[in-house]
Amino acid sequence: MEKADRYLSAGTRANTRRSYRAAIEHFEVVWGGYLPTTGDGIVRYLAEYADQHAISTLKQRLAALAQWHVTQGFPDPTKTPTVRQLLKGIRVVHPARARQAAPLLLRHLQQAVEWLEHEADAAWQRGDHSTLMRHRRSIALVLIGFWRGFRGDELARLEVGNTEAQAGEGITFYLPYTKGDRQHEGTTFRTPALKALCPVNAYINWITVAGLTQGPVFRRIDRWGNLSDEAINSHSLVPMLRRIFKDAGLPEDLYSSHSMRRGFATWASANGWDIKSLMNYVGWKDIKSALRYVDPTSSFGGLALNATSIAPLQQPALPER
The missing domain is CATH 1.10.150.130 (Tyrosine recombinase, N-terminal domain)
Known part of the structure; x- marks a missing residue:
């Protein structure tokens, strides 16, 4: 037995x-x-x-x-x-209002990544390898989490051996199972290279500086800068992300790990993606699940008073493949 x-x-x-x-x-x-x-x-x-x-x-x-x-x-x-x-x-x-994570705005993502890139360059120049690794990991985490719409547990389960990245082309992730994959048939996720805020370059930079050839993509780094062989705990993503946003001068309490997923869904909806395309890209099987992640204010487009907070000034659109 x-x-x-x-x-x-x-x-x-x-x-x-x-x-x-x-x-x-x-x-x-x-x-x-x-x-x-x-x-x-x-x-x-x-x-x-x-x-x-x-x-x-x-x-x-x-x-x-x-x-x-x-x-x-x-x-x-x-x-x-x-x-x-x-x-x-x-x-x-006892009626309860459903709580939803605030969608991560693209301009906030850009601000965070620009700050992280600046800190990573400074760490490289002074020979601080542990800090360089930490910032390169953060950049890859937020860009892959946003553009791929991954949940926290999915980010934690990414494996180098199941990931293929080509600079200027795209990146492919394979997960043996996801929350929506009840039969554990496995799912392949693809994302193209982008002109700005590129998840492909972020991934390549991270695994290069960390020297990763196998095992978990996102790993723990202790206070002394030692890189673990084990994956990060998905529950640690919220404090990790809020620390990143706080250091970048953003309202860290506003966001959680679901903010990246909801942020991408809101961005895609505001930029003309229909619900079927969004569901196919993210991997949603249930339309109700997908709609929970889309900010309804995006439907008003340029007429909305806060439209500039939704539509990016420099849009790194996902190109057609």
């Missing part, structure tokens, strides 16, 4: 397994519930925390409890009519 357990475990994402374990522990230890439980038990559990947690958190815990019962051979108590009615009531009594 050890070999079978390995494949069964691989069939579920590690983050999902951790969150499900935490949900079961919360039900049993924090709330004091007993498993297996009934629909009434689920109702009482939800009612206890309805005013303390977001509906998304409650639904995630329901998913964990449902999976536990099904895998243990018990009826699923989360699908009863009473549980569905209670969830509906929670939405009515």
